[in-house]
Amino acid sequence: MVAVNSQMVPLGTIAHHFELPDPTGKIYKLSNLKGEKGTLIIFMCNHCPFVKHVIREIVNIANDYVRKGIAVVGINSNDTQKYPEDSPQNMIEFIKHEEIPFPYLIDETQEVAKLYKAACTPDFFLFDSELRLFYRGQLDSSRPGNNIPVSGEDLRNALESLLSGKSPPANQKPSMGCNIKWKPGNEPDYFKP
DSSP, X not given: OOEEEOOOOOTTOBOOOOEEEOTTSOEEEHHHHOOSSEEEEEEOOSSOHHHHHHHHHXXXXXXXXXXXXXXXXXXXXXXXXXXXXXXXXXXXXXXXXXXXXXXXEEOTTSHHHHHHTOOEESEEEEEXXXXXEEXXXXXXXXXXXXXXXXXXXXXXXXXXXXXXXXXXXXXXXXXXXXXOOOOTTOOOTTOOO
């Protein structure tokens, strides 16, 4: 496990279009997923201990904010040849077991992760209604083993700021998690193991 921080892409960056399948083969486009008030894109996977540590709160946030006009999308960009626990079949099991209420998509080529400069799992990108980046950072300060309770505080504060028309939070701390499992030779320029 290599723990890395998110890239902290500049605020205001426009979300990149994508068209990706879920594990059943159904295709989703960002243009159809986009939320009325905002869109939260989470790069995640099944096996990462950082994701497992916070998945209940991710599900809670989705359940709390989808009804407020925020779309939530999960994207798995990991190399499933080397990490079969992140395979489509295991994604289906993970969706059922964790009761994930949002589309959880497969980025087989890893091109979407590269476009977003995703670096870790989980990596959070919150866009406004015009798909401009409003928040990129940690869910909260909890990490596996640090004994800080999972609260979702940072992401929830950003969501509330977005919904109430406030400016993006000034102090955005990077997310931390396992590095995205890049296919051999496919590592992006920004990846530093």
